[in-house]
Amino acid sequence: xxxxxxxxxxxxxxxxxxxxxxxxxxxxxxxxxxxxxxxxxxxxxxxxxxxxxxxxxxxxxxxxxxxxxxxxxxxxxxxxxxxxxxxxxxxxxxxxxxxxxxxxxxxxxxxxxxxxxxxxxxxxxxxxxxxxxxxxxxxxxxxxxxxxxxxxxxxxxxxxxxxxxxxxxxxxxxxxxxxxx
Ligand SMILES: Nc1ncnc2c1ncn2[C@@H]1O[C@H](COP(=O)(O)OP(=O)(O)O)[C@@H](O)[C@H]1O
Ligand SMILES: [Mg+2]
Numbered sequence: 001x002x003x004x005x006x007x008x009x010x011x012x013x014x015x016x017x018x019x020x021x022x023x024x025x026x027x028x029x030x031x032x033x034x035x036x037x038x039x040x041x042x043x044x045x046x047x048x049x050x051x052x053x054x055x056x057x058x059x060x061x062x063x064x065x066x067x068x069x070x071x072x073x074x075x076x077x078x079x080x081x082x083x084x085x086x087x088x089x090x091x092x093x094x095x096x097x098x099x100x101x102x103x104x105x106x107x108x109x110x111x112x113x114x115x116x117x118x119x120x121x122x123x124x125x126x127x128x129x130x131x132x133x134x135x136x137x138x139x140x141x142x143x144x145x146x147x148x149x150x151x152x153x154x155x156x157x158x159x160x161x162x163x164x165x166x167x168x169x170x171x172x173x174x175x176x177x178x179x180x181x
Contacts, residue, residue, distance in 0.1 A: 007024055018072065021072060058117050094138060
């Protein structure tokens with residue numbers, strides 16, 4: 001499987017299925033710079049996964065960190081169908097990530113896996129930040145990728161985050177900015 005940033009493949013470790021996520025070279029970047037960026041981002045992705053787990057968000061376990069690749073536990077499940085219950089749960093998960101200053105960077109249903117519980121995957125575009133706008137954009141990204149009738153439930157789940165009101169205001173500002181761009 002190949003996204004823009006990484007190639008994902010599957011392997012086994014001690015009899016268990018694992019995922020190898022390899023950050024691929026960007027040929028349009030100067031080679032040395034590209035290597036450094038990929039090394040840094042690989043490490044950041046590992047730290048985000050680790051901190052997300054500590055924050056109480058289910059996500060793959062980091063098994064090994066190499067310069068450009070991560071080995072992760074395999075989450076056996078499927079991309080969820082977003083029901084009312086899952087929309088609310090998804091909001092709660094984002095609230096927990098944001099409380100830990102974790103910005104996911106691509107918070108959409110494609111980066112969730114459901115199997116009895118809901119897991120968050122793919123922190124490859126993530127970073128640490130306490131900026132309201134960064135958090136507002138994570139919320140907006142999910143709102144844009146789910147049906148409008150689920151918006152209130154997702155936001156209800158997210159409302160456990162302390163800066164909820166500020167973030168809602170910022171979402172309106174961001175939306176207006178995009179509208180008049
Ligand atoms: N830990 C994991 N367990 C199970 N499947 C995974 C895991 N990590 C990635 N995948 C699968 O590989 C796909 C791509 O991985 P992802 O981390 O989202 O990278 P990208 O979107 O950058 O290609 C996911 O949509 C998912 O289907
Ligand atoms: Mg992905």
